[in-house]
Amino acid sequence: MLRITLSAQASSGAWGEQALLSYKEDGADIHFSGDFPLRRIQQAARQLQSQGATSVSLDGEGWNYERQWAFYCGFAATMTSVVIKWASIDEDELELLNARRRSADWVRQVVNATPEDMYPEKLANDAIEFLSSVAGDKIRYEMLVGDQLLENGWIGTHSVGRASSRPPVMLTLDYNPTGDDNAPVSACLVGKGITFDSGGYSLKSSAGMVTMKCDMGGAATVTAALGYAIEQGLNQRVKLILCCAENMVAGNAYKLGDVLTYKNGLTVEVVNTDAEGRLVLADGLIAASETKTPLIIDAATLTGAALMALGTDYNAIFGLDKPLLMKAQELSELVNEPAWPLPLEKWHQSNCPSHYADTANSRTQKGGGMGGASNAAAFLSRFVDNETSSWIHFDLAACFRDNADGRWAAGATGLGVANIAALLL
Known part of the structure; x- marks a missing residue:
């Protein structure tokens, strides 16, 4: 050594x-x-x-x-x-270092895996295995695969993933250390698990597609955050919802102009099949809201606009609950995982209008037009029961490096894991 x-x-x-x-x-x-x-x-x-x-x-x-x-x-x-x-x-700090490293190493392992090896069911099963190794029999889970999603009303995840030969998956994992099946859910974590993103019929260029194995970084981050929080003594019930799919091109792929009707009744016109992350997250946010939890946290590699605004050193955070947003930023500084709030107000919800549905999933301009990250967050806010739950959205601009730089190796960084774990705690 x-x-x-x-x-x-x-x-x-x-x-x-x-x-x-x-x-x-x-x-x-x-x-x-x-x-x-x-x-x-x-x-x-x-x-x-x-x-x-x-x-x-x-x-x-x-x-x-x-x-x-x-x-x-x-x-x-x-x-x-x-x-x-x-x-x-100090022995406690040493245990914290080891726990934080286990979570960060797991993120690197799954995010850096090739898209051939990391597909929706594999991601869901790896998350189950990782959290079971941390929490043992305090974990229960349900996994809906392929057309089971449609049977249960999860139209977004099914539509995005149906063109792949490897079916889409929604994993709902329940960490319940109380032993009480009726214990309230203190928080829900929702993660975007797009294991490969071709862009669909809004096809990406080769340069834009080559690193799109990282598009499940949100699912990896919230899973690792839950594991890290558990290792730090999390003693409240938390549910993890991963919306996993491959966004591919085929004769049965979802198309521009399609209108999706979600479980909560909202209709969405698809004007960009490469704005797929928000379509799968909408399912997860509806499911999280159904639990009546007081706290919903979602994480996703959602927009290039967040990267343009903040670069790769900060994650973007959004929320309608301003005190929660400030708390998340304070915690990001405490754990040295920089996060910065970008604008989000209720009126942003009207920035993606549709002639044929309640909203479109983006705008037809390149990158979703001006304010794309805020408009994407506003789209997500439509699927949260904001009367019951406080909600915060992490647009993970800092969770992946396309190339090595002076501080990071190429690939996953793990930035966001400790910040979200701190919010749970």
């Missing part, structure tokens, strides 16, 4: 005072002092891993919880398994 220590002193080596690393016979020093020390530690870890290091021991003084987690974020690799021996810290 390489021995990695922290130094508050600037580097005196050949690379100058701004160098992040200086090397020793048995390892390296990370020079973290200056602006944004956690970012510097993460950048140094990324340099070490990109140079071929796969096994390290964090040693010496200064390695608090936040600094060790920053190192993990930079050192984690796309496909390679890495070994990190944590530095000695």
